[in-house]
Each structure stands twice: as C-alpha cells, then as structure tokens.
Amino acid sequence: xxxxxxxxxxxxxxxxxxxxxxxxxxxxxxxxxxxxxxxxxxxxxxxxxxxxxxxxxxxxxxxxxxxxxxxxxxxxxxxxxxxxxxxxxxxxxxxxxxxxxxxxxxxxxxxxxxxx
Amino acid sequence: xxxxxxxxxxxxxxxxxxxxxxxxxxxxxxxxxxxxxxxxxxxxxxxxxxxxxxxxxxxxxxxxxxxxxxxxxxxxxxxxxxxxxxxxxxxxxxxxxxxxxxxxxxxxxxxx
Numbered sequence: 321x322x323x324x325x326x327x328x329x330x331x332x333x334x335x336x337x338x339x340x341x342x343x344x345x346x347x348x349x350x351x352x353x354x355x356x357x358x359x360x361x362x363x364x365x366x367x368x369x370x371x372x373x374x375x376x377x378x379x380x381x382x383x384x385x386x387x388x389x390x391x392x393x394x395x396x397x398x399x400x401x402x403x404x405x406x407x408x409x410x411x412x413x414x415x416x417x418x419x420x421x422x423x424x425x426x427x428x429x430x431x432x433x434x435x436x
Numbered sequence: 437x438x439x440x441x442x443x444x445x446x447x448x449x450x451x452x453x454x455x456x457x458x459x460x461x462x463x464x465x466x467x468x469x470x471x472x473x474x475x476x477x478x479x480x481x482x483x484x485x486x487x488x489x490x491x492x493x494x495x496x497x498x499x500x501x502x503x504x505x506x507x508x509x510x511x512x513x514x515x516x517x518x519x520x521x522x523x524x525x526x527x528x529x530x531x532x533x534x535x536x537x538x539x540x541x542x543x544x545x546x547x548x
Contacts, residue, residue, distance in 0.1 A: 362538035427479030
C-alpha cells in the first residue's frame, strides 16, 4: 500500500515570499490533515478535511495560510507571505475516518520549510 | 493549560532497560489514545492504539490508559538502540469533528 506522498521535501524561501506544499493521501482515505511541527514540539493541527469539506481550521492563520482539497483527494497548503516563525516541518496525514478506530493517521515524511 | 502534557526529555537509558513514557491530559472527552514514534527527519508512525481505559500489549510495547487520572503510559521492555526516537502521545474524542491532539513528544536515547 502506497503511503502519504508529500512534495517538496525541503524548501528555503525568503520572508514575505510565498510557498506551496502538495500532499497525496492514501487511496480511499476520507480525512486529510495538515500539521505544523516546530523543532522540539509535537505536531499542531492546522486544518482537517473530511472529503472536500473543512472540519477544523481553528488554528490556521487565515491571513497568510490557505489550504484546499480538490475532488476530495490531493491537497495543497499555501503560505503567503511567509514569516520567519513559519519555519517548521509541514506534515500531511490521512485516515479512513475522523473518529474511533478510523482515526489512525498515516503521516507523510513532511516538508521542511526554512524561512530566511 | 495545554490539553495534552508530555515531558520532553531527553530520556537516556542503557540497552535492555525498561522505559516508561507518560502523558497527562485535561479533556475528559478523549476516548482514543495513541502512541506514535518519530525518527529524525521522518513523519510519525503509529505504534499503539487503545480505546478508553485499560492495557494493551504488542511485543515489547505496553500501553496503559487510566481515564480516572487522565494519565496514559507507554512501556518499552528490553529497550534497543533502534528504539531511539521521539515518542508522541496523541488522543481524540468521539465526536465526528474531534481532532487528533498531540503531546510535545519525549526524546528517547537507548545507549548500546
């Protein structure tokens, strides 16, 4: 079974520039998550999709971050403009559902973003 | 107060030791409890998954949940250098919109 695919693996940008990350979840997984993991911290949920719809985006800085999941499959996360504090690993995960046994989330390897 | 608290470590133990990792939480709505392992520069991978209170064993790993104390543990027996990683606890509730909340992770180093 193919895992969660993310690209790019690494990205270095200057502050105020824009950047986009791409995620392809495991086939058949209805729920897709974007997490931000700052060095030395646990993953923090940015946005959760159930199929096409947004379930939770309460911790997404909406003035600069946006995400979409077209056709309930692939997803992109965009930052515009980037700030120094956005330097982190951005993890995409997917699960069959969003509760109970189906909450088991499978993670991609992440995109390491450095803002200079 | 954070919803999930986890000692960041690092925790350094000799090979063969029994390791105990712990998390506390504040939200009584959490019903599903997970432990993830994260190697350096990799995404987290699920190790153990338990529902409500009780114990679950899988090889050298045992997960315990005490909902009355809002406390969960992961025990690793006969620890190996390959167990060196960051261990993240995670939990979620029953509601269909309930998100998966992670602890900050405990870094474990098993010395040969």
